[in-house]
Amino acid sequence: MKLDTLIVKGIEAKHNPFGAVVPPVYLATTFVQEGLDGFGEFAYSRGANPTKQAFDELFAKVEGSKYAFSFGSGMAATAAAFSLLKTGDKVLLNNNVYGGTFRYVSNVFASQGISYEAVDDLNLLEEKDIAENVRAIFIETPSNPLLRVTDIRRIADIAHKRGILVIADNTFLTPYYQKLFDFGVDIVVYSATKYIGGHADAIAGIVTVNDDALAEKIKFARNTFGGIISPMDAYYLIRGLKTLSVRFDRQTQNTHKIIEFLKSHEAVDAVHYAGSYSQLEKQIQARQASDIGAVISLELNEKYDYKIFAKSLELFDLAVSLGGVESLICQPASMTHESYPKELQDKIGIKPNLLRLAIGVENADDLIADLAQAIKKAKI
Incomplete structure (x- = not known):
């Protein structure tokens, strides 16, 4: 079965x-x-x-x-x-x-x-x-x-x-x-x-x-x-x-589309997703998993205010957690990984401008449009 x-x-x-x-x-x-x-x-x-x-x-x-x-x-x-x-x-x-x-x-x-x-x-x-x-x-x-x-x-x-x-x-x-x-x-x-x-x-x-x-x-x-x-x-x-497969497939499909949008945007310095760190990790991910899932992190560059970006989002709610049908955004440095000492955060790369996205099942075009309008408002 x-x-x-x-x-x-x-x-x-x-x-x-x-x-x-x-x-x-x-x-x-x-x-x-x-x-x-x-x-x-x-x-x-x-x-x-x-x-x-x-x-x-x-x-x-x-x-x-x-x-x-x-x-x-x-x-x-x-x-x-x-x-x-x-x-x-x-x-x-x-x-x-x-x-x-x-x-x-x-x-x-x-x-x-x-x-x-x-x-x-x-x-x-x-x-x-x-x-x-x-x-x-x-x-x-x-x-x-x-x-x-x-x-x-x-x-x-x-x-x-x-x-x-x-x-x-x-x-x-x-x-x-x-x-x-x-x-x-x-x-x-x-x-x-x-x-x-x-x-x-x-x-x-x-x-x-x-x-x-x-x-x-x-x-x-x-x-x-x-x-x-x-x-x-x-x-x-x-x-x-019972709905894991239909939810997760939709969330992951949305995630692939959002990654492509973010990778091509001048406001984004980096997009982190499973297998993105190196060719080796990409090969490992392909070998031991059938897809990348629906959690990614992004880094906005210094020409954009990450706080304004997060506040301007309309479809991505500012909240911890992930995996639900709704899309969420959080700042790991202050919301999920605040237990890490500042020096360890710096060493690892958990920067203030690192924002984690949990992608939901909403329409991918709507999610991308929401990210685009928030980025536009965040330009300094």
Whole structure:
């Protein structure tokens, strides 16, 4: 079954109570047990709930993984993956990742006796560069907000020689465009708030794994820390997932058109998208993903006021997040990556004039016209 069919038909109506076309939402916090000699599948909804389980099983099918665990947010999912580490361990990660992830490693790790290193370019990493206490490599590909691409297969091959876990954030491309288990990743995390939900109305995260032992640890972390989604949000994710292919294809088609417009405009110094950094990254992106997704970043040149540009947009709302049907714009330096020290922002290239666009499903010509009029107003 093709993926765009699976996301619609992955929960069969004939298996739902009364043949309901959509699965029911079980709001119950607790479930009656028949006796002390044996307990049922569900006892307390923090640990397991039929609606949440329905989504988890569906997403595991979509991912092509053995297990999927939903969480209350993308950061709860990432934190669960990091909970596998212990005092004395070290984590490598690419130096531009989601600001919340960097905030976690740069603040929480210290209190746990865990260290980290933000690597400038993981594609240049060699086995000899990896310290003995490195236990995990965390990768966003493409990265946030500069859309850098990492060769997942290469990193996984290096890491696994040393028994190092490879954890990857696949929020920007989802399993629809990028199947990371095919390239040797051990744990994949998502902010399901973004493209999986797709409508900016549910905050959630997902961890997917194939290994039985890792699955038990992630399940334990979810139940123990309590970072769960509500049954209603699980339903929203099931509903949102059904339209992933049509939404994401439209958003990505719009993105390609907008990139061409921006690249040819005299006001724009740079456009960042998956594969744009170098020929090598372009080749890697083509090898491990079927398209570039719908997040890009742009830099206006000094002849244009980026603040006026952002304020003048009418169809792009100034807001954090991405992946919904609506187009958004944000300033990473102040809105998503403010946890990065100024010196690190400067080193990476997170400049004040760097603006991130999350492209929606609106008409591409209307979006381009909106960008054009805002650029015109922003000219100094």
